[in-house]
Amino acid sequence: MNGEEYQKTRETLKNIVESADTAMLVTTTLDGHIVSRPMQLQKVEFNGDLWFLTLKDTEKYYEIKHNDVVNVVIAEKSYASITGHAEIVDDLELKKKFWNKAYEDMFNMDYTDPRVTLIKIHAESAEYWDTGSTVKSAFNFVRKVVGNEEPGKPSNSTNQTLEL
Template sequence: MLHHNEAHREGLETIRKLINGIDTAMLTTVTDEGLVSRPMKTQDVEFDGDIWFLTKKDTSKYYELLHNAQVNVAYADKSYVSISGTAEIVQSREKVKEFWNAMYEKMLETTWEDPNIVLIKVKAESAEYWESGSVFKQAKFLFEKLTGKETDTKMNDTVQL
């Protein structure tokens, strides 16, 4: 059991490092017609297996999540991370206030007290990543491809969260 806990901790730490500082993610939801992705502002909290977004109840994503909570959250910057999980609608004024700032007031044209404002909490279940930001890792990866000799460098991996 200790091995599983260590792998879980290492997986969380890897994903935390890779998505740290990336403000916008693509949230993919399931509709009757298929999949829909839209950019969302990730809340600035340390990744612990949960990802938080603010939204309004009167949006299609809100109703899509009520119908099917399975989602994907994708990040792209110096590395690429694709997180699969389950979304939960959280209706907590205190939590909304915690994340609220002046940008939301202008963008959403309301205040944090508006009962139409809710949170989406995504519980990450697994993540796949492609780590392309490290020149050292890129060089080792190229070495592997050119020589056929394996190193301990992983540019791509899947972790269970």
């Protein structure tokens, strides 16, 4: 993959992530099954991290505490599989930033409630299938690269994956 293809791959992935509203967060249960659930993707510039807001007393919270290996599925106009590790981040300023009134009405609490926390997904690699395409593009993150600091090690493969 040359520099131009690399930039195109990077930009396409960024667009797919940033335009998605909902993602399925995939975790492993304490007894070793794989489960997923829809979650609202926080709207931030995608630099390799994905953010979700959650409550502490939930299965996903305990699953991540037990095993931080996760996948994030985006299945809207395009498909993406983002592979990485999850981290619980208890940052009040960020909770304030990501909070919105709908949560307040629904949960009868505000962002200062200690039950509220954040899940940060550190993406390590991603694969995507762009709108209308059956060709898979793969993207291996070097975190600095995503931050535009140095050339990366992207990979590209074409698999007719959707059809089969």
